[in-house]
Amino acid sequence: MIRVLLVDDQVLVRAGLRMLLETGDGLVAAGEAGDGHEAVRRSRELRPDVVLMDLHMPGMDGVTATERIVAELPRTRVLALSTFDLEENVVAALRAGASGFLPKDVSPEELIEGIRIVHRGEATLAPRLLLRLIATFVRPSRPRAVEVPAELSALTVRERQMLELIAHGLSNQEIADDTGLALSTVKNRVSDLFAKLGVRDRAQAVIVAYEAGLVTPGRRG
Incomplete structure (x- = not known):
């Protein structure tokens, strides 16, 4: 079982997260905390596998709490959550030692994954x-020719369209709404696409699409 500590200053949010964990096989809520100070204390007591950490809380914020938990408990992973997905929040959380950052509007399946x-x-x-982040920190200093990976060249037109939607941050449900496909069909096609590209997850798929020039930040067409 993956033991998860839920950290958020809103009781209703923690209750919702607890209910969500109950739907995921192999996941269990190990405890809760309402602010950064309590998150650090409860992490010491419970030694959770993962801490779901809200970043914006009164008193000690989630970034500071993340830094302390990671320093004291290197085996505990922190997944940061925030209503605000500005670049500075992402960078601050990752620099503090968080293993990931997700906005609070992600789907339940994406959060569990x-x-x-x-x-x-x-x-x-x-x-x-x-x-x-790629657009902000990894811009090339000058235009250069992009070598399209063999895996990308082998994609069909529909598969390229699917990859573009993924790379622009659409969830499976949003892709289903955008294309008119059934959600189950989208899930199967996304899995097949990842296998064809040889990538593990959506983040790796984004990198492939960006490096190949299939998508550019802020533009969808």
Whole structure:
């Protein structure tokens, strides 16, 4: 079981997260905390596998709490959550030692998968945030020719369209709404696309799409 500590200053939010965890196989809420100070104390007591950390709380904020938890408990992973997905919030959380950052409007399935990813010792970041960070910090100094990976060249037109939607941060449900496909169909096509590209998750798919020039930040067409 993956033991998760829920940290948020709103009781209703914590209750909702607890209910969500009950729907995920192998996940359990180990405890709750309402601010950063309590999050650090409860982490010491409970030694959770993952801390779901709200960043904006009174008193000690989530960034400071993350930094202290990661320093004291290196085996505990922190997944930061925030209503505000501005680049500075993402960078601050990652610099503090968070293994991932997701906005609070992600789907339940994406949040559960994010918990599993960081528990494996990997990193997760919402695709729309990853695309912004790439645009901000990894811009090439001058235009250069882009070599399209063989995997991308092998994609069909529909698969390229699917990859573009993913790279612009759309969830499976949003892709279903955008394309008129059933949600189950979208899930299957996304899984097939990842296998074809040889990527593990949506974040890696975004990097492939960006590096190949299939998408550019802020533009969807």
